[in-house]
Amino acid sequence: xxxxxxxxxxxxxxxxxxxxxxxxxxxxxxxxxxxxxxxxxxxxxxxxxxxxxxxxxxxxxxxxxxxxxxxxxxxxxxxxxxxxxxxxxxxxxxxxxxxxxxxxxxxxxxxxxxxxxxxxxxxxxxxxxxxxxxxxxxxxxxxxxxxxxxxxxxxxxxxxxxxxxxxxxxxxxxxxxxxxxxxxxxxxxxxxxxxxxxxxxxxxxxxxxxxxxxxxxxxxxxxxxxxxxxxxxxxxxxxxxxxxxxxxxxxxxxxxxxxxxxxxxxxxxxxxxxxxxxxxxxxx
Amino acid sequence: xxxxxxxxxxxxxxxxxxxxxxxxxxxxxxxxxxxxxxxxxxxxxxxxxxxxxxxxxxxxxxxxxxxxxxxxxxxxxxxxxxxxxxxxxxxxxxxxxxxxxxxxxxxxxxxxxxxxxxxxxxxxxxxxxxxxxxxxxxxxxxxxxxxxxxxxxxxxxxxxxxxxxxxxxxxxxxxxxxxxxxxxxxxxxxxxxxxxxxxxxxxxxxxxxxxxxxxxxxxxxxxxxxxxxxxxxxxxxxxxxxxxxxxxxxxxxxxxxxxxxxxxxxxxxxxxxxxxxxxxxxxxxxxxxxxxxxxxxxxxxxxxxxxxxxxxxxxxxxxxxxxxxxxxxxxxxxxxxxxxxxxxxxxxxxxxxxxxxxxxxxxxxxxxxxxxxxxxxxxxxxxxxxxxxxxxxxxx
Numbered sequence: 001x002x003x004x005x006x007x008x009x010x011x012x013x014x015x016x017x018x019x020x021x022x023x024x025x026x027x028x029x030x031x032x033x034x035x036x037x038x039x040x041x042x043x044x045x046x047x048x049x050x051x052x053x054x055x056x057x058x059x060x061x062x063x064x065x066x067x068x069x070x071x072x073x074x075x076x077x078x079x080x081x082x083x084x085x086x087x088x089x090x091x092x093x094x095x096x097x098x099x100x101x102x103x104x105x106x107x108x109x110x111x112x113x114x115x116x117x118x119x120x121x122x123x124x125x126x127x128x129x130x131x132x133x134x135x136x137x138x139x140x141x142x143x144x145x146x147x148x149x150x151x152x153x154x155x156x157x158x159x160x161x162x163x164x165x166x167x168x169x170x171x172x173x174x175x176x177x178x179x180x181x182x183x184x185x186x187x188x189x190x191x192x193x194x195x196x197x198x199x200x201x202x203x204x205x206x207x208x209x210x211x212x213x214x215x216x217x218x219x220x221x222x223x224x225x226x227x228x229x230x231x232x233x234x235x236x237x238x239x240x241x242x243x244x245x246x247x248x249x250x251x252x253x254x255x256x257x258x259x260x261x262x263x264x265x266x267x268x269x270x271x272x273x274x275x276x277x278x279x280x281x282x283x284x
Numbered sequence: 285x286x287x288x289x290x291x292x293x294x295x296x297x298x299x300x301x302x303x304x305x306x307x308x309x310x311x312x313x314x315x316x317x318x319x320x321x322x323x324x325x326x327x328x329x330x331x332x333x334x335x336x337x338x339x340x341x342x343x344x345x346x347x348x349x350x351x352x353x354x355x356x357x358x359x360x361x362x363x364x365x366x367x368x369x370x371x372x373x374x375x376x377x378x379x380x381x382x383x384x385x386x387x388x389x390x391x392x393x394x395x396x397x398x399x400x401x402x403x404x405x406x407x408x409x410x411x412x413x414x415x416x417x418x419x420x421x422x423x424x425x426x427x428x429x430x431x432x433x434x435x436x437x438x439x440x441x442x443x444x445x446x447x448x449x450x451x452x453x454x455x456x457x458x459x460x461x462x463x464x465x466x467x468x469x470x471x472x473x474x475x476x477x478x479x480x481x482x483x484x485x486x487x488x489x490x491x492x493x494x495x496x497x498x499x500x501x502x503x504x505x506x507x508x509x510x511x512x513x514x515x516x517x518x519x520x521x522x523x524x525x526x527x528x529x530x531x532x533x534x535x536x537x538x539x540x541x542x543x544x545x546x547x548x549x550x551x552x553x554x555x556x557x558x559x560x561x562x563x564x565x566x567x568x569x570x571x572x573x574x575x576x577x578x579x580x581x582x583x584x585x586x587x588x589x590x591x592x593x594x595x596x597x598x599x600x601x602x603x604x605x606x607x608x609x610x611x612x613x614x615x616x617x618x619x620x621x622x623x624x625x626x627x628x629x630x631x632x633x634x635x636x637x638x639x640x641x642x643x644x645x646x647x648x649x650x651x652x653x654x655x656x657x658x659x660x661x662x663x664x665x666x667x668x669x670x671x672x673x674x675x676x677x678x679x680x
Contacts, residue, residue, distance in 0.1 A: 173407065175403055175405065175407040176407050176409060178394070178401075178403070178407065179401075179407040179408075179409070180409075180420070181373075181374075181393070181394040181395045182372060182373075182374075182395070182399075182400060183395075183400065183420050183421035183474065184396075184421055184424035184425065184474070185395055185420075186393075186395050189424070193420075194409060197411045198410070198411055
């Protein structure tokens with residue numbers, strides 16, 4: 001018993017040390033910094049003030065953009081991913097399924113930076129707008145708009161949404177659909193009453209993955225938003241690396257963590273309800 | 285007339301239980317009156333199902349009588365499940381016809397057929413409670429019955445399967461046997477014309493299975509619904525069914541009452557599948573129905589009845605049930621050596637060896653054993669049977 005306990009701790013030690021040094025300690029540092037003051041040449045000077053939190057309003061636009069585009073982007077991903085995952089899990093023949101699944105992942109093999117550059121060209125003046133112009137459909141400005149950021153988000157995060165939903169649908173016992181049909185339910189009602197509720201854990205997991213990552217996103221808004229569509233991530237980069245206002249940056253970071261914690265708590269509550277009090281399905 | 289009552293039944297099925305009960309009584313009264321010329325409640329007409337080159341079912345012809353308990357019996361892959369799934373509507377026949385109540389239903393989807401199924405692994409909805417599972421079928425009806433009526437019907441169904449008060453439970457809180465009852469309740473609450481049961485007891489342990497078999501049989505009698513059971517368990521089929529349809533390789537081999545199949549199997553396959561039997565291979569010497577004689581190994585001639593005529597000269601087998609053979613000490617019949625003995629309570633099963641005919645089983649009753657004295661492995665004895673008691677069956 002004693003030896004086994006010791007062995008367990010030995011195996012857990014690397015992960016524990018990693019989390020302690022890379023997650024817990026930095027979080028404490030950020031938390032302490034958030035109450036400090038900016039030095040004359042930037043950086044951090046110890047102090048205890050709530051001024052940084054009082055100033056959060058100065059970065060309201062970044063918060064607003066993030067809090068709007070993260071949920072909207074998550075929803076857009078969900079609406080596109082669900083039918084795709086449904087097709088892959090329940091309709092595609094097993095031969096095609098593997099190929100199509102690989103096609104969903106393939107973009108991940110290329111750096112997001114390169115893929116975003118591609119979108120800059122596609123959405124820029126020489127890309128889709130000029131094509132629309134040639135067709136006589138006007139010359140809309142796409143790049144550096146929230147819409148461009150949204151497209152980048154959906155493009156980049158779709159696989160993260162497709163896979164959990166695919167897994168949930170793939171694991172769905174097909175005999176339940178037969179049972180539903182046998183009990184007098186036409187196919188579309190079987191979808192609403194059986195398929196959809198039983199795929200909710202997958203939907204929740206996909207939404208959570210995409211949403212949390214979107215809240216911290218900075219590359220896509222920086223490249224496709226061109227400094228006009230600012231996320232909290234961009235604000236953080238700016239505060240820490242450009243204006244070197246570490247205490248204010250730390251306060252923004254703490255606010256971001258709080259928002260995420262609230263979201264995750266809400267997620268766990270909802271999934272628990274869907275699972276009817278059962279714990280083993282809450283996180284896939 | 286039957287049809288009229290069923291239609292009425294459909295119309296009134298949302299009414300309270302009392303009136304349904306009256307209808308059921310009317311129905312059962314009618315049943316006896318119409319039994320003689322009853323139209324089949326379900327029919328397979330030359331129904332075949334092919335998956336590419338694979339033949340799952342070939343030319344099935346079967347009439348199912350209203351109110352009967354019919355079993356499809358056979359090993360896995362014999363086509364019994366395919367037959368059931370064609371009746372439920374999950375599979376469309378490649379050729380031939382499926383009829384329910386005299387109506388061709390080949391193209392009618394499962395949700396529009398007046399049959400319900402108890403699935404092999406129950407297929408209960410894990411996201412719904414027991415009561416919601418049972419209410420599922422009633423809630424699909426249009427117009428949807430009032431909530432109070434559904435609740436009453438669900439309670440009644442729970443009562444029927446002896447699970448009163450289990451409505452609010454979650455499916456995973458129920459044991460295997462209880463889930464089986466929920467699956468049964470979920471099907472019968474809809475008052476189907478036919479209840480299809482796909483190996484419903486395969487997942488239960490032996491004791492529970494026996495209890496459930498008795499309960500199912502009682503339920504079938506009290507509800508008067510036609511039950512069609514798929515099973516690979518011959519004991520289950522023999523004990524529960526009015527008629528058994530034995531299948532092999534996608535074809536129907538023989539249909540008959542359990543007694544018919546046991547006493548008059550049409551082939552060695554059936555005799556082997558229904559109950560235990562000894563088979564002595566040989567060639568038909570004289571072929572004339574009841575007076576058929578088989579020339580077995582070592583020149584032994586075994587006389588018996590051939591349910592299906594076999595031409596002289598053909599190879600065949602003489603089938604003798606272990607209980608048809610007697611074992612005694614006096615020198616009468618075949619000299620045998622006792623190889624093994626299994627005590628079965630009321631009977632003892634002996635495995636004996638004869639120099640020419642090889643090993644075979646003899647079932648000795650406790651009484652007979654008391655008269656003869658027991659035999660031990662290694663003992664010499666004599667085995668005999670009534671002349672002409674054997675069945676001469678074609679090898680297939």
